[in-house]
Amino acid sequence: MRMRTIIAAALAAAAGSALGFSAAAGGGTKVTQLRASVGPGYTITLTRAGRRVTRLAPGTYRITVSDRSAIHSFKLEKSGGAFERSLTSVPFMGTRVVTVRMTAGTWEYYCVSHESTMKGHFTVGAGAATTTEDHGGGGIYG
Secondary structure, three states: OHHHHHHHHHHHHHHHHHHHHHHHHOOOOOEEEEEEEEOOOOOEEEEEOOEEEEEEOOEEEEEEEEEOOOOOOEEEEEOOOOEEEEEEOOOOOEEEEEEEEEOOEEEEEEOHHHOOOOEEEEEEOOOOOEEEEOOOOOOEOO
């Protein structure tokens, strides 16, 4: 029993050291949390603290995508083709977490299968990040 305690303590210390190193290696980079959802109807959103994203400061963002429909996807891109990434695809349903470094410019997110109606956009640039209240009414942002 004593050996298990010693091993558990050693593993906990090693894990703590690894986490400390990971944070130090990142240079203390702040990662802001965003939430995205697509479906179950013809809805798509990107929010920060419950409010729809309209402007973000350049930086690193961790996006948790909740894909609730097998007929939809969630794609993120920067205008001009500098960045393009499918965060979910048809027929995936579930949750994905992706970390993205966003630079200044115009960004958009959309469902690849229904891009003409299921899309949203926001600006990344100097200044404070702004959001608008999202009441979760199932709206389609454009």
